[in-house]
Amino acid sequence: xxxxxxxxxxxxxxxxxxxxxxxxxxxxxxxxxxxxxxxxxxxxxxxxxxxxxxxxxxxxxxxxxxxxxxxxxxxxxxxxxxxxxxxxxxxxxxxxxxxxxxxxxxxxxxxxxxxxxxxxxxxxxxxxxxxx
Numbered sequence: 001x002x003x004x005x006x007x008x009x010x011x012x013x014x015x016x017x018x019x020x021x022x023x024x025x026x027x028x029x030x031x032x033x034x035x036x037x038x039x040x041x042x043x044x045x046x047x048x049x050x051x052x053x054x055x056x057x058x059x060x061x062x063x064x065x066x067x068x069x070x071x072x073x074x075x076x077x078x079x080x081x082x083x084x085x086x087x088x089x090x091x092x093x094x095x096x097x098x099x100x101x102x103x104x105x106x107x108x109x110x111x112x113x114x115x116x117x118x119x120x121x122x123x124x125x126x127x128x129x130x131x132x
Contacts (some may be wrong), residue, residue: 025027035060037076044076046115054108061098066091072101074109079116089102 009109047055069072069088071111075081076097092094092098102111117123 034062037099040076044097045119046076046104047110048077049115049118050111051119054111057104057108058112059103061092061100061103063092063094068100073115074099074101074112079119081114083111086106091100 036052036056037044037047037058037060038052041050041055050058061067061073067086067088067090069086071086072083073086074083076099088107099112104112
């Protein structure tokens with residue numbers, strides 16, 4: 001049996017080819033060094049209140065990586081933006097430090113959001129607590 005890409009276009013009225021979109025750019029590349037927030041602590045006021053263990057558990061998205069479409073990220077250089085949803089066209093620039101929500105625990109993500117609010121002098125929104 002012929003492989004998918006070697007098969008002829010099936011007859012029909014549309015004669016369309018199937019287009020596959022890959023998320024390969026959002027995955028870490030083996031040749032890139034994975035850095036953590038611990039290495040850039042002194043560059044960001046947002047990270048001042050975190051322990052070394054917490055910072056070591058926050059991997060940074062490698063430079064040159066395309067951000068995943070509809071994925072949540074936090075740019076440490078822009079605490080006013082806090083967490084944002086990527087459109088899928090953004091690429092991490094050299095020197096930019098971004099944390100992916102899926103790479104950290106939910107608790108750590110909320111602490112990062114509160115730290116952004118604290119740096120800006122904003123009050124964090126009250127979170128709903130489940131009824132006991």
